[in-house]
Amino acid sequence: MNPSDYYSLDTDAIAALPRAKALELLDRIRLDVTSATGAERARIVGAEVEEQAAAHGKHGSQRRAAEALGMKTSRVGQLWTEYKQDGVRRP
16 A cells, blocks of 8 residues: 555646745645544544444443554544544545
């Protein structure tokens, strides 16, 4: 899996900008991508926790999700909280 298969930058359009504007734009893109990937991580973790809870009961669902995703339970807990608070659920 190559991450660049899932996103791209129009480097020709960026190169056509004045350098200061190009750097400003790249910083805004970085912030936007960071936000979007964080929300997607929370959605994926939330879906796994919900699936584990539905299959095996709520007790221990975050621990089981952490095992299934190869993550630490504490990080799953953080993302689960974000998932519930921010309403990043998708159908």
